Amino acid sequence: MSAPRRSFTRDDPETRRAALIAAVLDLMAEDGPQAATVRAIADAAGLSQGMIRHYFSTKEELINAAYQAHMEAQLTATRASLPACGTAMARLARIITVSLTPPVSDPRTLSLWAAFIHMIRRDPAMRATHERNYLRFRDLLESLIVAACADSGRPVSKVEARRLAIACNAVLDGLWLEGGALPEAFAPRELEQIGMTSVSAILGLTLECEAT
Amino acid sequence: MSAPRRSFTRDDPETRRAALIAAVLDLMAEDGPQAATVRAIADAAGLSQGMIRHYFSTKEELINAAYQAHMEAQLTATRASLPACGTAMARLARIITVSLTPPVSDPRTLSLWAAFIHMIRRDPAMRATHERNYLRFRDLLESLIVAACADSGRPVSKVEARRLAIACNAVLDGLWLEGGALPEAFAPRELEQIGMTSVSAILGLTLECEAT
DNA sequence: CCGCTAATCATACGCTTGTATAGTTTCTCG
DNA sequence: CGAGAAACTATACAAGCGTATGATTAGCGG
Known part of the structure; x- marks a missing residue:
């Protein structure tokens, strides 16, 4: 019933940051600023929600x-x-x-x-x-x-x-x-x-x- | 310490709708779409929160x-x-x-x-x-x-x-x-x-x- | 091969959101 | 003038938000 735990895959920090940024731009362009929630961003980037705060100190900084x-x-x-x-x-x-x-x-x-x-x-x-x-x-x-x-x-x-x-x-x-x-x-x-x-x-x- | 109850003042339905619409436009123009929450709208219009759903069936309709x-x-x-x-x-x-x-x-x-x-x-x-x-x-x-x-x-x-x-x-x-x-x-x-x-x-x- | 650090995941917390509902006041009309 | 409808207020509620915190895994030097 519950979703399987996301598999661990390590990657270059630069790649991760780029993925998060790309996700933000995609979501904002498609459905406006309020669509870029931390959960949607992480999902679009294929990462867990915690990553955004691991690479950026706050959501605003990512934006x-x-x-x-x-x-x-x-x-x-x-x-x-x-x-x-x-x-x-x-x-x-x-x-x-x-x-x-x-x-x-x-x-x-x-x-x-x-x-x-x-x-x-x-x-x-x-x-x-x-x-x-x-x-x-x-x-x-x-x-x-x-x-x-x-x-x-x-x-x-x-x-x-x-x-x-x-x-x-x-x-x-x-x-x-x-x-x-x-x-x-x-x-x-x-x-x-x-x-x-x-x-x-x-x-x-x-x-x-x-x-x- | 609680805020005093808002005083009752009846008014023309058209005036009320206009006040709500003006509040929406003011808030959106000033601070963007996410600033136009039902509470902020009602506040800016000088009304209680329930009025927006009394005059419009949903927030989206008001927008x-x-x-x-x-x-x-x-x-x-x-x-x-x-x-x-x-x-x-x-x-x-x-x-x-x-x-x-x-x-x-x-x-x-x-x-x-x-x-x-x-x-x-x-x-x-x-x-x-x-x-x-x-x-x-x-x-x-x-x-x-x-x-x-x-x-x-x-x-x-x-x-x-x-x-x-x-x-x-x-x-x-x-x-x-x-x-x-x-x-x-x-x-x-x-x-x-x-x-x-x-x-x-x-x-x-x-x-x-x-x-x- | 073990343990340590950092990366990654999952989840909990407090707050705000839109909506629904219950309570209060004002006005109208018989 | 007194009920009843309608306008109005206040508050409750579930869902979603950004953030914080542990648990879990991967890589790496001993």
Whole structure:
């Protein structure tokens, strides 16, 4: 009648921590923050409930670690996808594509973002992480914008660059949001193309999607 | 030492329901969905805990009612702010302003949106409400875009209108999101002006902010 | 091969949750 | 004006929560 005792299998601490973090992200993305209970987390990670407090001093600490890991993975993936060489315009087009296709643009990612935002507001450490990553991305975008405009013989001032970066970032964020909220309301690469033409219009350039 | 018994004060059922709904929205916006417990809700509404089940058959029903009320208020406010007469371009400019200033663009509104999105995914009724309101707003925006473009001698096709509406909506959503997430990162009417110039660029028009 | 440490498991504890129920007050109407 | 219904309060209850605590197993140096 009673469930058999879970078998003992030792593993690398790093693996265990990663499993717990992955479980947190899965649960939060799927069913919201209140679904990530210690029991559900341990279950999803295939561990017993005590492990979470063995590797993290509290549940909140695990949640914070999961948030950090998620943000880092997101930014790393974006950075890695940018070709080191290539024209500034190609790099700009590429970051638009990456930002508007999975795994960055995703119902799952949007869901996670929504789940974390309240914790971001309350916890100063999480808030700092959030702000830093957000501005880091916008600065990256701004530098690409400045380079692309300069290359096409239309240099922009510093204040203008800021405004353009905010505007282009808004386009990306807005399309990311809509694609994540209503994924089946758009054709496969529709958001990517709309993003490309919109940014082109805002900057006065002509960006094009790469062929797949 | 025990708290004194709460005094009896009868009131209009509609007022009571409204008080409970307002309490739900306040708590959710301030501290996230898990802060809206029955005890906290009743307390915030100045009522005893039993009232929530007296006016709503379950807590979930109250949450749904709160979501409906919030969405309706939002859309009604937007609609009401549009001048019935005036040029199409003026109306378009007006909807941009309204969408990017309080109470529509607000940390509170963003917070509420994030709190509700997981319920939207699970509950088909809430999902239907969400989808309907989203598309209704986008259709309104699209009709204004079509009219404004036509007025300035640049008629757009049906498919083009859809794409432009999605793009402009994305600009508004993105700026709304950024303003809500980092309110102090922008100057007072900065987002409004960026929205105006961005939409202008996308549509090939020249919209201008009204003076306050 | 034994015993020790650390990893892992199971379970208990106090608290909060949503819901159900019993008790109290106010209002209405015959 | 006095019963009876309806609004309202308070409290009880089972379930689930995060945390704490022992019991159990695996690896490793003597």
